[in-house]
Amino acid sequence: MKYKAVIFDLDGVICHTDRYHYLAWKQLADKIGIYFDESINNRLRGVSRMESLEIILEQWKGTSFTEEEKIGLAEEKNAIYKELLKQMTEKDLSIEVKDTLERLRKSGILLSIGSSSKNAGFILERIGLTGFFDAISDGNNITKSKPDPEVFLLAAQYLKTEPGDCLVVEDARAGIDAAAAAGMGSAAIGDALGYSLADYNLKEFKELIEICGVVS
Structure with missing residues (x-):
């Protein structure tokens, strides 16, 4: 893998x-x-x-x-x-994202959030993902925002995983920069698509399954 x-x-x-x-x-x-x-x-x-x-x-x-x-x-x-x-509900989590996350998790891949938001826990609760991720690295733990790699390096530390074994999924160029600075792979989505520092460009979220080598 x-x-x-x-x-x-x-x-x-x-x-x-x-x-x-x-x-x-x-x-x-x-x-x-x-x-x-x-x-x-x-x-x-x-x-x-x-x-x-x-x-x-x-x-x-x-x-x-x-x-x-x-x-x-x-x-x-x-x-x-x-x-x-408070307007958010589980309907704000797309079926594609939910299915992809579950496929990755069942394959044994560790999953973490790496976000500057201090409301990550609350948002995950609203969309039905409380307790789903193996680690949460967010604005409550970090002192430096992206493009500083701190948030991702902490996530790897929480997961007890080497940075080189981690893939970061980001929609902002600052996040791709942070992944590169952390020595991690990166997959760009949304506004970050086409950014030269990204290792992969996701036109669809489910492409992560193939990128990560998950066997059907």
């Missing part, structure tokens, strides 16, 4: 929460009077909450916010976001 473990980004790979992030940041930006649109939102992909806030505050022309005020704004955004996430 080519890979012993597969590490998945969450948002945009296992499920799609981008719209909820956008709506939450937009609501916060409107409240404090900062311009925010889809273009700015695209810069936040794979970036931590506090770093995302700094990008949004680039538009701010008033008095600088204190660190305490920034933390408060980030927490307010997260509260809005978590309220929106």
